[in-house]
Amino acid sequence: MALNHILRFLLCLLTFKTGFSAEISVFVQTGDSVHLDIQTQQLPEFDLISWMNDKSEVIVRYNSDSKRVKPLDSYKDRVVFNDVTFSLTLKNMQKTDSGLYTARISGSIITDLVSYRVSVIDSVEAPVLTVNSNWFSGNFCTVNFTCRAHELMINSSYQNNRCSPQEVTSQINTLILDCSKEYIICNHSNPVSWNEDKINIKELCIYKENELNIDQTLSSFLWPFVGSVALCILSLLVFLYFKYKKGAQEEVEGNTVYAQVEAEDQTREKTGNDRPITVYWTLGQHKKPTIPPETDHTVYSEVYKQPNEKLSAISADAS
Template sequence: MAINHRLRILLCLLTFKTGFSAEISVVVQTGNSVQLHIQTRELPEFDDLSWKNDKSEIIVRYTSETKRVRLHSSYKDRVDFNDTTFSLTLKNMQKTDSGLYTARASGESDNNIVTYRVSVIDAVEAPVLTVNSNWLSGNFCTVNFTCRAHELMITSSYQNNRCSPEEEVTLQQNYTLILFCSEETIICNHSNPVSWKEKRINITQLCTETMKTDSFLLWSVGLVPVCILIICIIVFMYCKAQEMQKINSDCNTYDIPDRVQAQTEDETGDNRPNTTYCTVGQYQEQKIPPETEKTIYSVVNKKPNQKPPAISSDDT
């Protein structure tokens, strides 16, 4: 019903009359139906009334005397004819159905009552609205974008709640691309005589996301040097600890065991510092325990235990 209403409006706008006959331009969407009316209240007396296309095919023939309706074989499943108003409805229109359709009354003379020029076109595709760049400048958000559809393209920018420029572009095939902006939205509208589709971008949301991104980048840039400094300090402290550990493992001084020291003092009478041992070379993993391999013990100032020579009576 809504489609038929729009078609009636188009008929009123696009009709031009020349005497009794008129040619009317009608545009219909692919797959939809179109209704063709006689467009006159009074018809002359006729024997037959027919609708035919520009291929000379008689789609329907109505005989007034017998009230008989005959349909063309290729239109039987997609045609409705009203034998009271004599209007013709064509269903499931395809692009190959585009052309002229004429109502003709035959009697004492033949008269073309009305002619329709029917154009079958596809519904429009949804436009593509692409943001090329956006940034914040002071308190204002600037967005550069492109609106594109059906070989049509508009490039514009948004700032201070308006688009510059707001444009409308139309092709000869009646495909129109319109760009306009509101306070919060960019709208790209693609239309033709049978359909329209649009794409929107929420400016408020886009600019808010830009602000969040910029804040994150600034925070990240400030955080990077701090992280590098902390890593450098950790690496320095680790290297220093490794160096000290290596020094401590290379040379260690210990007192000899108490048992050995006591024996040495009894035999030599020397109670000076006793024994020192150091790690020799880098420890290499072997089957014997590391503790046995890493150290060498030595006893310092230990003399052989000898008894003094006996004094004979002859020496005395």
């Protein structure tokens, strides 16, 4: 029996020295669960096995004799312990749960089997891929763009159907830029999550090519249109010029006729004749023949004469 205890002690010491107690980094996303194993299937005999946090609080204790599992009250609703593999699962992890978790056995000696450095972190934000400029050079489409996420940024360009992959890192966040024949891909990741943004190169270049074709088509229609408008304006200016010239000539002629009429008015003033001196006026100077009055033989004349005759008869009688 003494030999067995000695061998057990040497085994525990050996396992302790060979890395059972090595610290292992584990990342868990906020709100998720974390699973912690003891990392070995050959355990020495023990009375108790406990999982502890860096505050020296016993999260859960298992008694090998009674097979009883006793969790800490603050972890009661969040802990799952496997009494076969002795693994520990913690649920709904928050950032305040970040820290060191250790599996420890107690018996003839106390041995730390494994330790985990647990980091609770949030998921990464989505990166933003921005096209700064794009143009055609020969048969190739060239695109300048920026990949950005958090405090990380990559500037690059897509030429000759390819781009150079790039990667930048800050603490636990990584930004990766890559290209294929169809896409420019910007990937943002951390140990618990990843997110990406991408741009379809074909759609971008086809759009640019269509835009270039439209510009060329508009140019082919624009110059004839401009020529037509210029010709119309020139024709309008020529028309207005001749119209103005004709109006000026008529005004001069009108002034000449007005001068003739004014001269005739002055002549009439000198002769004392107000009548216009025209051909008709000249012909009108000939004396019209005198037409002898005809004897009035109408009823009106007879009636009109009766008073006169009566007056004559009365005058005769008075004499």
